[in-house]
Amino acid sequence: MSKFALIVIATNNTLRHMSFTKGSLFLFGIFIIVSWGFIFLPGDSGFVELFRLETWTNIKIFILRLTGTESDLTPAFFQVDRWIETSKLAYQTLVMSILAMAIAGIGAFLTMVWAARNVSNGDLGGVPSRFGNVMYYLVRANYIVSRAVPELVWAMIIVFFLSPGILPGALALGLHNLGIVGRLTAEVIENLDPASSVSLRSAGASNSQILMYGIMPQAMPHFITYLLYRWEVVIRTTVVVGFVSAGGLGREFILRLNWFHYTDVTLILIWYLLMVIGVDVLSSWLRKIVDAD
Amino acid sequence: MKFWPVILTRHRILLLLLVLVFAWSLFSVNWSGSIIHTGGRSSFLKLWLSLFPPDLSLGFLLIASKATWTTFTFAVMGIVLAITLGLPMGVIASGILFERSSVNRVPIIIVFRGLLAGMRAVHELVWAVVLVVAIGLSPVAGIIALGIPYAGILGRIYAELLQSTPRAPIDALSQTGASQLKILFYGYIPAVLPDMLSYTFYRFECSIRAAAILSFIGIQGLGYQIQLSLHDLLFDQVWTLLLFLILLIVLVDLWSTRIRRSLLA
Numbered sequence: 001m002s003k004f005a006l007i008v009i010a011t012n013n014t015l016r017h018m019s020f021t022k023g024s025l026f027l028f029g030i031f032i033i034v035s036w037g038f039i040f041l042p043g044d045s046g047f048v049e050l051f052r053l054e055t056w057t058n059i060k061i062f063i064l065r066l067t068g069t070e071s072d073l074t075p076a077f078f079q080v081d082r083w084i085e086t087s088k089l090a091y092q093t094l095v096m097s098i099l100a101m102a103i104a105g106i107g108a109f110l111t112m113v114w115a116a117r118n119v120s121n122g123d124l125g126g127v128p129s130r131f132g133n134v135m136y137y138l139v140r141a142n143y144i145v146s147r148a149v150p151e152l153v154w155a156m157i158i159v160f161f162l163s164p165g166i167l168p169g170a171l172a173l174g175l176h177n178l179g180i181v182g183r184l185t186a187e188v189i190e191n192l193d194p195a196s197s198v199s200l201r202s203a204g205a206s207n208s209q210i211l212m213y214g215i216m217p218q219a220m221p222h223f224i225t226y227l228l229y230r231w232e233v234v235i236r237t238t239v240v241v242g243f244v245s246a247g248g249l250g251r252e253f254i255l256r257l258n259w260f261h262y263t264d265v266t267l268i269l270i271w272y273l274l275m276v277i278g279v280d281v282l283s284s285w286l287r288k289i290v291d292a293d
Numbered sequence: 294m295k296f297w298p299v300i301l302t303r304h305r306i307l308l309l310l311l312v313l314v315f316a317w318s319l320f321s322v323n324w325s326g327s328i329i330h331t332g333g334r335s336s337f338l339k340l341w342l343s344l345f346p347p348d349l350s351l352g353f354l355l356i357a358s359k360a361t362w363t364t365f366t367f368a369v370m371g372i373v374l375a376i377t378l379g380l381p382m383g384v385i386a387s388g389i390l391f392e393r394s395s396v397n398r399v400p401i402i403i404v405f406r407g408l409l410a411g412m413r414a415v416h417e418l419v420w421a422v423v424l425v426v427a428i429g430l431s432p433v434a435g436i437i438a439l440g441i442p443y444a445g446i447l448g449r450i451y452a453e454l455l456q457s458t459p460r461a462p463i464d465a466l467s468q469t470g471a472s473q474l475k476i477l478f479y480g481y482i483p484a485v486l487p488d489m490l491s492y493t494f495y496r497f498e499c500s501i502r503a504a505a506i507l508s509f510i511g512i513q514g515l516g517y518q519i520q521l522s523l524h525d526l527l528f529d530q531v532w533t534l535l536l537f538l539i540l541l542i543v544l545v546d547l548w549s550t551r552i553r554r555s556l557l558a
Contacts (some may be wrong), residue, residue, distance in 0.1 A: 019556045021490070024548065032373055034367035039432050046431020055428050062427045095321050102315035148542035149535060152418070152506040153516060156523055157531070160340065161333030167322050221304070224311065240418045243509065253419075257426065269415075276414045289307050 041198035065262035082267060086252070093248030096166045097238045097279070101231050103174025108182035109223070114209065115139040115186035120166070124197040124215065127207075137181070147179030155241045169245035173234050178239045181226050188222040189215060221290050228283045228290075235279040239272055335432075336526075343528035353530060356518065359536045367432070367504035371439025372497050378444035382409055389481060390473050406452070413445025417503050421510045435512040439503055443496060450492050454485040466549030487556040494519035494549040501545055505538060 049055050061070070068075030069268055076082040118124050120132035146154075154172035162168040176199035205213070242250020249268050256264040322328075329337075384390060386405035389396035421438035428434055458481055466480045508516030515538050522530035 035369040038366045046433040059427045099318040148539040150502040150506045161337040163330040236416045
């Protein structure tokens with residue numbers, strides 16, 4: 001037996017005695033070392049530049065420009081008309097995020113029941129059918145695809161056939177979140193206590209009645225909570241999707257940065273933070289209402 | 294027979310409100326205008342037709358594998374930076390280090406919670422765009438852009454987990470006269486480690502998607518290749534790259550689900 005085979009067997013034995021988690025951590029450690037080498041060994045990673053005085057002077061200049069102290073002009077965030085102009089873009093961004101949630105919400109609402117294993121195999125008192133089985137795999141596959149592709153990539157593809165504006169961005173955000181919300185709610189349905197549905201069935205309830213009175217009342221609060229929680233994430237991402245889909249604050253942000261209008265960039269960042277904080281507060285308030293019931 | 298609930302509970306009012314807001318948002322789009330732009334229909338058709346088959350030539354598969362690997366390495370380094378930043382900040386933000394000291398801990402907690410909130414409020418790509426202007430385009434800029442918002446997310450969760458640990462073991466430790474740091478390492482960390490690990494692995498999956506879109510600022514990887522292929526209208530290549538991305542995400546998802554299951558069991 002060669003030395004190599006001995007090493008392989010030895011490693012195999014060590015691994016068998018490790019729990020899955022420990023093995024995973026070990027593997028992740030290897031990934032960290034290899035990734036470090038892959039990115040930093042070529043020498044063009046820019047790591048050395050971080051410790052140069054020049055880089056930090058540039059950062060200082062950049063921050064001074066953002067605050068508007070470097071130039072004599074009035075910074076954009078002290079001009080009322082700039083605020084009014086950008087408020088329209090902020091409104092557009094907000095509408096885009098809500099439209100995205102509408103697309104994701106309606107899409108997930110219509111499909112999530114199919115994606116629950118216990119619905120299609122009859123554990124909730126329904127009749128198992130070939131159609132339900134096919135739908136289960138179809139919907140789940142759709143969720144995986146729409147979730148795995150990031151919003152920005154969806155947007156890049158969608159602008160190929162939709163005119164720029166709010167809709168392509170909202171569609172991109174909606175597609176991505178449809179997969180996330182759908183999967184999460186389907187998992188909630190899978191973990192439901194089947195008792196109420198089964199007893200509804202034994203009392204002679206039809207499929208739609210089981211759905212209406214057995215599944216929905218338990219699943220809906222979770223569904224709405226996930227939707228509201230995702231809205232907090234979506235409002236952050238709406239700006240990014242705006243980079244390519246030309247809607248709202250995102251486009252303006254990139255343009256102003258390219259034109260070196262630094263104080264306008266600051267103004268947009270202020271709007272951005274205001275909206276993120278606003279949506280966070282609103283969403284957690286609404287989620288409390290859902291929880292309270 | 295009563296089909297519709299007549300009583301308006303707070304719950305139902307909220308649901309009605311959501312439906313109304315959704316409907317309003319649908320009407321805010323100008324549906325009558327040109328939604329599909331000129332040539333959009335044909336490129337949509339072309340996009341779907343190029344799925345059969347995607348570009349599976351050996352040369353392109355090599356390009357796609359290399360891009361997938363690059364995206365993966367950026368995600369790994371991003372999450373490592375996020376942990377190294379987020380863990381200490383989360384520990385400080387939870388306030389457990391100052392429980393017995395005379396320091397007034399409320400301002401420290403508020404400052405660190407605010408810092409974490411600010412870091413995660415800004416999307417990684419916005420950080421990336423800003424960082425490229427500030428320190429120039431380099432892999433390090435991409436990693437920092439990934440690390441900052443993820444540190445904000447992880448730090449907040451770590452802080453919340455640390456605050457919700459059961460008190461009994463902590464009190465027992467502190468009665469033996471253990472220092473604050475010893476209590477942290479022998480009391481708090483072991484208690485929350487499974488939850489921390491499982492959440493961190495869940496976030497790792499998200500960081501892969503985030504690493505893929507860093508291409509927008511010019512970092513190599515899957516997103517960068519997708520952008521190139523889209524610009525050249527080579528949709529069959531786009532499909533191949535998307536399939537690689539989906540495969541990577543599914544694999545990491547399966548891995549992290551498995552870890553979570555074995556940790557929380």
